[in-house]
Amino acid sequence: MPYIEGLLDSSERWARNPETGKGTYVENMTFDEWKQQYVNNLGNSLENHAKEAKPKKDGKYEWNELNVEGYNKHVRGTKEFDNYAKGRKRPISELTISYEEAQTMINKYGNLSEKSFRKQVFFTSETYVGKWADIDGKLYYTKEGRISYTKRKGCHLTPQKPKGLII
Numbered sequence: 001m002p003y004i005e006g007l008l009d010s011s012e013r014w015a016r017n018p019e020t021g022k023g024t025y026v027e028n029m030t031f032d033e034w035k036q037q038y039v040n041n042l043g044n045s046l047e048n049h050a051k052e053a054k055p056k057k058d059g060k061y062e063w064n065e066l067n068v069e070g071y072n073k074h075v076r077g078t079k080e081f082d083n084y085a086k087g088r089k090r091p092i093s094e095l096t097i098s099y100e101e102a103q104t105m106i107n108k109y110g111n112l113s114e115k116s117f118r119k120q121v122f123f124t125s126e127t128y129v130g131k132w133a134d135i136d137g138k139l140y141y142t143k144e145g146r147i148s149y150t151k152r153k154g155c156h157l158t159p160q161k162p163k164g165l166i167i
Contacts, residue, residue, distance in 0.1 A: 051075065053099040061154030064110060066103045070148075070156025071095065074130065091133035093159040096141075102157045105129070110147045110155065121147045122160065130159035134167055 014025045053075075055068040072080035074095040085092055095102065109123035123145050131139035144160035 051098065061152075063149065063151070063154065064106060065154040066099065066106055067150075067154035067156050068099070070154070071099055071102060073156070074158060090135060091137040091139075093130060093132045094139065095130040095157065095159060097127075097129060105145065106147055106155060106157060109145070111149065119149055121149075123147070124163065129157070132159045132161050134161075140165060 013028065014023050016023050053068045053071055061067055069080055072078040073084045074093060075081055076094050081092065081094075097105070105123070105125060109125070110121050111118055125143045125145060128141050128143055129145040130142065132142045132144070133139055140162050142159050142162040144162055146158045146160050147155055148158065149155045
């Protein structure tokens with residue numbers, strides 16, 4: 001058995017909780033049972049802060065400003081989400097962060113200036129961004145995101161497939 005510094009010298013089974021990062025002792029279970037309990041339910045205890053944001057009256061956005069309609073397309077329960085879902089065959093990924101939190105992520109992970117303009121920026125956040133939908137509609141909590149820019153309509157944020165997820 002390999003030695004890992006910082007672990008207790010014990011023969012009891014333990015696992016690292018992927019949500020908290022803390023090690024815990026686990027009852028005798030198979031890997032599939034552990035995965036169902038800890039990985040497939042990842043994020044279920046997280047609060048959903050996403051709610052409909054009000055669009056700007058003039059409809060003009062700065063290049064690095066979060067577009068309200070783009071945000072609402074990924075917030076369940078908004079008319080933009082419902083309209084977007086009707087027009088797509090593939091399930092929609094959902095944001096679980098507020099409009100303000102999304103704008104903060106754009107400021108932190110996005111393009112630094114309009115001159116360094118890239119149409120898309122992929123990032124990994126320290127906190128959960130939302131739920132990514134696979135082709136079957138199953139939702140997975142994710143810290144991965146994509147910021148998409150347009151020249152005249154600002155930008156928007158979309159949850160991406162979690163790193164390490166094998167489907």
